[in-house]
Amino acid sequence: MIEFKQVTKTFHSGNQTVTALDNVNLHVARGEIYGVIGFSGAGKSTLIRSANLLERPTSGEVLINGVNLATLKSRELQKAKRNIGMIFQHFNLLQSKTVFDNVATPLKLTRTPKADIRKRVTELLSFVGLSDKADNYPEQLSGGQKQRIGIARALATNPEVLLCDEATSALDPDTTSSILQLLKKINIEYNITILMITHEMSVIREICDKVAVMEKGRIIEEGSVLSIFSNPQHPTTEKFVRSIIPTGLPARVKEALQQKEPNRRIYEVTVTGDSSHSDLLRSLIQTFGIEVDILHATMNDIQGTSFGRIYFDLRAEPEILAEASNYLKSHPLQPKEVTGDARVAA
Numbered sequence: 462m463i464e465f466k467q468v469t470k471t472f473h474s475g476n477q478t479v480t481a482l483d484n485v486n487l488h489v490a491r492g493e494i495y496g497v498i499g500f501s502g503a504g505k506s507t508l509i510r511s512a513n514l515l516e517r518p519t520s521g522e523v524l525i526n527g528v529n530l531a532t533l534k535s536r537e538l539q540k541a542k543r544n545i546g547m548i549f550q551h552f553n554l555l556q557s558k559t560v561f562d563n564v565a566t567p568l569k570l571t572r573t574p575k576a577d578i579r580k581r582v583t584e585l586l587s588f589v590g591l592s593d594k595a596d597n598y599p600e601q602l603s604g605g606q607k608q609r610i611g612i613a614r615a616l617a618t619n620p621e622v623l624l625c626d627e628a629t630s631a632l633d634p635d636t637t638s639s640i641l642q643l644l645k646k647i648n649i650e651y652n653i654t655i656l657m658i659t660h661e662m663s664v665i666r667e668i669c670d671k672v673a674v675m676e677k678g679r680i681i682e683e684g685s686v687l688s689i690f691s692n693p694q695h696p697t698t699e700k701f702v703r704s705i706i707p708t709g710l711p712a713r714v715k716e717a718l719q720q721k722e723p724n725r726r727i728y729e730v731t732v733t734g735d736s737s738h739s740d741l742l743r744s745l746i747q748t749f750g751i752e753v754d755i756l757h758a759t760m761n762d763i764q765g766t767s768f769g770r771i772y773f774d775l776r777a778e779p780e781i782l783a784e785a786s787n788y789l790k791s792h793p794l795q796p797k798e799v800t801g802d803a804r805v806a807a
């Protein structure tokens with residue numbers, strides 16, 4: 462649906478060259494909500510603005526439904542752009558126009574008949590829950606209401622794609638949540654593909670299916686939200702995950718990790734929704750007659766699927782521990798021995 466192929470964008474200011482996008486490849490499938498997260502200056506805005514040609518890539522191509530917008534003539538380009546709605550951090554509403562006229566603007570530009578405009582705007586205002594605000598002006602609305610109007614306007618031309626540029630960054634947590642739920646509703650009811658950029662992991666956690674992490678113009682990690690949250694690989698990704706899910710261990714567990722004893726080994730296992738860690742622990746006890754203790758466990762929830770990390774120790778004679786260790790090496794849950802592991806104990 463949206464495909465970035467080896468996209469590079471450089472800016473020149475004075476005698477300096479900034480590479481805002483550095484050979485970016487990204488694929489957003491139809492119907493997905495795809496989040497891109499990164500710290501300030503990572504290249505997120507440039508990325509999302511390249512999706513509708515607000516920025517033209519220096520090299521590489523962006524395809525929407527297989528079409529590279531940069532190759533279209535102006536008329537076709539206008540038509541293609543109507544298929545891509547966009548909402549902004551600061552809403553970008555026209556202050557001198559009423560709510561109704563703001564939502565109607567894209568339809569007036571396409572010379573839609575008046576009666577059709579009225580029908581569509583009325584429908585959209587009802588969809589975003591603001592039918593009673595049609596005659597108000599933007600300054601009479603709260604931030605959340607302004608964003609709802611921004612969303613209604615973005616949907617006016619029935620787009621297949623919605624781009625969200627830090628759409629909730631100016632809003633308080635409750636309002637953020639209600640706007641995110643509205644975006645989810647749009648995704649489900651209208652089957653609109655959503656590409657959003659944010660610097661808040663909580664936004665990704667609440668509604669995205671997939672996430673890409675950007676740093677210095679590159680995508681450093683991507684995957685399903687569950688896999689990124691439960692098993693981040695890159696230190697920057699880990700930092701984002703830690704920003705909403707504390708991963709620190711209690712002092713007593715850290716202490717235990719540092720003590721090496723011949724009759725004891727400590728393991729860490731990451732579990733998600735359907736993975737059965739109790740089977741793993743039971744089989745250790747039954748097969749090896751081993752003593753198993755859970756030292757610490759964390760559990761979290763992402764869009765209804767739970768995931769977490771369990772630290773357990775095994776106690777037995779060294780030969781039995783060696784056998785159990787071999788068994789664990791080939792176990793599908795891939796428990797990792799962390800006895801004396803300085804990284805985990807830090």
Ligand SMILES: Nc1ncnc2c1ncn2[C@@H]1O[C@H](COP(=O)(O)OP(=O)(O)OP(=O)(O)O)[C@@H](O)[C@H]1O
Pocket residue numbers: 472473474479480481499500501502503504505506507508660
């Ligand atoms: N028009 C421009 N001219 C020169 N440099 C630019 C321009 N737009 C972006 N840049 C630079 O490109 C890099 C990426 O910027 P971009 O705005 O895409 O990052 P971002 O991740 O969206 O950051 P933020 O969250 O702060 O908006 C930055 O170093 C920025 O200074």
